[in-house]
Amino acid sequence: MSLAVSFDLTVAWALLLAFAVWIYVVLDGFDLGIGILYPLFPKKRSRDLMMNAVAPVWDGNETWLVLGGGGLMAAFPLAYAILLPALYPPIVAMLLALVFRGVAFEFRWKAITPAGLKFWDAAFFGGSFLAALAQGVTLGALLQGIEVEGRAYAGGWWDWLTPFSLLTGVAVAAGYAFLGACWLVLKLEGEDQKPFRHLARLLGLVTVGFIAAVSLATPFLEADYWLRWFTWPQMAAAAPVPVAVAVIALLLARSLTHEGRDWLPFVLALTLFGLCFLGLGLSIWPKIIPPDITIWDAAAPEKSQVFMGVGALVLLPIILGYTAYAYWVFRGKLDPDKGYH
Amino acid sequence: MDTFLGFEAVLLARMQFAFTVAFHFIFPAFSIGLASYLAVLNALWIRSGDRIWLRLFNYWVKIFAVVFAMGVVSGIVMSYQFGTNWSVFSDRAGPVIGPLMAYEVMTAFFLEAGFLGIMLFGREKVGDGLHMVATAMVAIGTAISATWILSVNSWMHTPQGHVIGENGQFLPADWIEIIFNPSFPYRLAHALTAAYLTTAFVVGGVGAWHLLRGNHDNRGVRRMFSMAMWMAAVVAPLQIVIGDAHGLNTLEHQPAKVMAMEGHFESHPDGAPLILFGIPDQAAGEMRYSVEIPKLSSLILKHDLNAPLAGLDTIPDDEEPPVAVVFWAFRIMVGIGFLMLGVGAWSLWARWRGRLYDSPWLLRAAVAMGPSGFVAVTAGWFTTEVGRQPYTIYGLLRTADSASPLDAAAVGASLIAFICVYFAVFGAGVVYILRLMAHPPERGEGDAEDIPGPIRSGGMHTPEDVTS
Numbered sequence: 001m002s003l004a005v006s007f008d009l010t011v012a013w014a015l016l017l018a019f020a021v022w023i024y025v026v027l028d029g030f031d032l033g034i035g036i037l038y039p040l041f042p043k044k045r046s047r048d049l050m051m052n053a054v055a056p057v058w059d060g061n062e063t064w065l066v067l068g069g070g071g072l073m074a075a076f077p078l079a080y081a082i083l084l085p086a087l088y089p090p091i092v093a094m095l096l097a098l099v100f101r102g103v104a105f106e107f108r109w110k111a112i113t114p115a116g117l118k119f120w121d122a123a124f125f126g127g128s129f130l131a132a133l134a135q136g137v138t139l140g141a142l143l144q145g146i147e148v149e150g151r152a153y154a155g156g157w158w159d160w161l162t163p164f165s166l167l168t169g170v171a172v173a174a175g176y177a178f179l180g181a182c183w184l185v186l187k188l189e190g191e192d193q194k195p196f197r198h199l200a201r202l203l204g205l206v207t208v209g210f211i212a213a214v215s216l217a218t219p220f221l222e223a224d225y226w227l228r229w230f231t232w233p234q235m236a237a238a239a240p241v242p243v244a245v246a247v248i249a250l251l252l253a254r255s256l257t258h259e260g261r262d263w264l265p266f267v268l269a270l271t272l273f274g275l276c277f278l279g280l281g282l283s284i285w286p287k288i289i290p291p292d293i294t295i296w297d298a299a300a301p302e303k304s305q306v307f308m309g310v311g312a313l314v315l316l317p318i319i320l321g322y323t324a325y326a327y328w329v330f331r332g333k334l335d336p337d338k339g340y341h
Numbered sequence: 342m343d344t345f346l347g348f349e350a351v352l353l354a355r356m357q358f359a360f361t362v363a364f365h366f367i368f369p370a371f372s373i374g375l376a377s378y379l380a381v382l383n384a385l386w387i388r389s390g391d392r393i394w395l396r397l398f399n400y401w402v403k404i405f406a407v408v409f410a411m412g413v414v415s416g417i418v419m420s421y422q423f424g425t426n427w428s429v430f431s432d433r434a435g436p437v438i439g440p441l442m443a444y445e446v447m448t449a450f451f452l453e454a455g456f457l458g459i460m461l462f463g464r465e466k467v468g469d470g471l472h473m474v475a476t477a478m479v480a481i482g483t484a485i486s487a488t489w490i491l492s493v494n495s496w497m498h499t500p501q502g503h504v505i506g507e508n509g510q511f512l513p514a515d516w517i518e519i520i521f522n523p524s525f526p527y528r529l530a531h532a533l534t535a536a537y538l539t540t541a542f543v544v545g546g547v548g549a550w551h552l553l554r555g556n557h558d559n560r561g562v563r564r565m566f567s568m569a570m571w572m573a574a575v576v577a578p579l580q581i582v583i584g585d586a587h588g589l590n591t592l593e594h595q596p597a598k599v600m601a602m603e604g605h606f607e608s609h610p611d612g613a614p615l616i617l618f619g620i621p622d623q624a625a626g627e628m629r630y631s632v633e634i635p636k637l638s639s640l641i642l643k644h645d646l647n648a649p650l651a652g653l654d655t656i657p658d659d660e661e662p663p664v665a666v667v668f669w670a671f672r673i674m675v676g677i678g679f680l681m682l683g684v685g686a687w688s689l690w691a692r693w694r695g696r697l698y699d700s701p702w703l704l705r706a707a708v709a710m711g712p713s714g715f716v717a718v719t720a721g722w723f724t725t726e727v728g729r730q731p732y733t734i735y736g737l738l739r740t741a742d743s744a745s746p747l748d749a750a751a752v753g754a755s756l757i758a759f760i761c762v763y764f765a766v767f768g769a770g771v772v773y774i775l776r777l778m779a780h781p782p783e784r785g786e787g788d789a790e791d792i793p794g795p796i797r798s799g800g801m802h803t804p805e806d807v808t809s
Contacts, residue, residue, distance in 0.1 A: 059457055078432055085746060330458065
């Protein structure tokens with residue numbers, strides 16, 4: 001099997017969808033991560049700061065998840081129709097978790113009793129953690145392969161739950177926590193920033209450890225993965241990815257141990273996530289649901305792809321433009337005295 | 342047959358979809374209208390410089406933030422419901438409805454979410470002008486969103502512009518025909534108007550409540566009540582006209598639904614009666630204890646007293662929608678519509694006599710009608726969706742053939758989880774909203790004079806501020 005394919009609309013849609021999912025992962029990743037870090041910072045002042053660091057943008061971040069779901073249904077309806085029943089429990093758990101942590105952004109400020117505040121703080125943490133875990137489990141379950149018969153899922157209700165999917169679940173939660181810590185390094189300064197810088201070092205190590213563990217386990221899941229990573233000449237195409245991961249990891253360690261350039265760890269963390277994404281993509285390409293369904297099997301007819309493609313070409317740059325503007329408006333360090341009650 | 346607590350998987354999946362979408366629908370029904378109202382208030386503030394508009398904006402924007410957050414999280418659930426519980430439908434209809442929903446995300450959701458942060462927290466950072474742009478973008482986004490999703494929904498009622506492929510998929514043939522399918526313009530107009538009416542009655546109810554509680558001299562309270570009553574007086578009659586047109590369109594394309602709405606089990610060759618009330622007995626195929634006005638139904642539907650109207654006796658049993666749900670939901674919706682019309686007219690009369698703010702019974706009626714829009718839109722949704730049964734794509738794909746290959750236990754367990762979480766979370770949300778509504782717009786509504794320093798947090802207000 002060769003990595004070279006003719007570039008057609010289906011490939012374009014697969015890349016576009018992968019891009020949307022990556023954007024989702026890094027954006028909601030850092031705000032879910034902040035929720036995951038909540039229990040480590042019990043003081044109300046820290047928690048207010050942490051939440052205010054993402055309050056103006058979380059909603060836009062989560063919209064990429066809707067695009068992921070809607071885009072999958074539109075561009076690869078068969079994949080959508082197989083994946084969601086196959087991953088029913090983790091998907092439903094993720095959705096319910098997102099309900100809790102999403103409303104916590106508003107409800108937390110409306111609670112007038114200490115118990116109420118405590119409850120929504122717990123909801124923010126629990127929801128963020130469970131959503132991250134469920135997303136990681138989903139990733140693992142996809143990688144390990146899904147049983148399909150005809151045009152429907154043919155496996156059992158607990159097929160998704162394996163040691164490997166639990167590993168990816170915890171890995172994603174740790175990675176999100178790391179992104180969250182890096183975002184807070186970017187948004188805070190002085191004494192407020194310090195604990196998050198320390199935490200980012202630790203979480204960076206943990207994340208890189210998980211990346212190594214998942215990378216080592218993945219080739220053993222499917223023969224195709226093994227061939228892709230460990231046989232010549234496919235290896236030549238894949239090998240630069242782990243090398244780049246190692247380089248980025250070193251740069252991260254440097255940026256987190258040296259003061260200054262507070263934006264750098266976050267940008268490097270985004271790159272790290274991008275490389276992981278690329279690595280996973282290399283493993284499963286050109287499958288959308290390993291081991292049987294390729295992107296061409298699952299693709300919507302050309303007429304659907306073209307219609308949406310025109311819209312995406314015009315609209316996505318505009319969306320990225322005003323999303324960047326919204327981030328720009330709320331740029332700079334968070335002032336702990338403003339918006340702190 | 343595989344069941345859970347006595348229910349089959351398909352029925353549980355229907356219950357889950359009905360529950361999650363009915364809950365979700367409540368929030369956009371309010372936020373579509375409220376976003377436009379906020380844009381109007383903001384524009385009035387910028388034009389006139391009268392602080393009262395800013396005060397009203399800041400009062401309602403806090404409520405909007407809570408409603409919008411609940412709308413977003415319940416909406417994310419919807420974008421996955423199609424796949425989790427209706428995977429066969431998604432596979433078959435995905436090529437047609439998927440792109441329309443992707444357009445909804447790309448043209449509306451990002452617009453709303455991207456500018457919401459600036460609308461809520463950004464006035465001091467970007468200035469009044471750009472803040473107005475952001476507010477308008479959020480309002481426009483809500484309307485664009487409604488347009489796409491109602492196009493999808495309408496296509497499921499009146500499908501056209503597609504061909505059926507070898508693998509059973511609905512494949513797009515003509516996008517213009519798909520988007521502008523026959524019921525779309527009517528449904529869109531009816532639903533958007535419903536959202537505006539719903540919001541008008543909530544705003545009016547809150548205003549009336551504070552007027553009754555002795556806030557007569559509060560300009561903010563008077564303005565919001567007056568604006569809401571204008572809206573009710575103008576839009577309620579308009580909605581009845583639009584609803585009538587929508588009904589005629591339904592008669593043309595989905596006659597069985599109209600038969601169920603009207604409760605016409607029998608055909609009437611020389612003028613059908615309007616059944617006001619009755620107990621539908623679908624098994625026996627008759628309306629029991631009916632109270633009816635002769636020939637009026639023919640007059641409404643055909644504009645002719647003696648026009649013949651076919652009944653459900655002309656429809657095969659396995660093509661009939663469940664009559665009782667449709668019949669009653671329709672009556673609830675129409676009943677509320679006419680009550681709204683009544684309150685609107687009453688307010689005009691009181692206004693003409695210069696007693697708009699001093700008519701206790703009008704104010705009480707407005708308070709009572711405050712939440713009525715939510716009941717009406719939910720009833721309307723049940724009328725049209727249950728009326729489409731036994732199909733998901735009318736006439737082409739049966740509901741029973743649309744569901745995921747799931748065990749009843751899986752669907753049942755997740756249904757219970759959704760019910761528990763939604764009631765807990767959205768129940769708390771309603772309490773917080775009512776708490777915000779319980780104090781009148783006053784000083785401390787976040788105008789720059791009243792509060793030291795800019796405000797930029799998810800809180801926008803301390804609890805003390807709300808209760809003081």
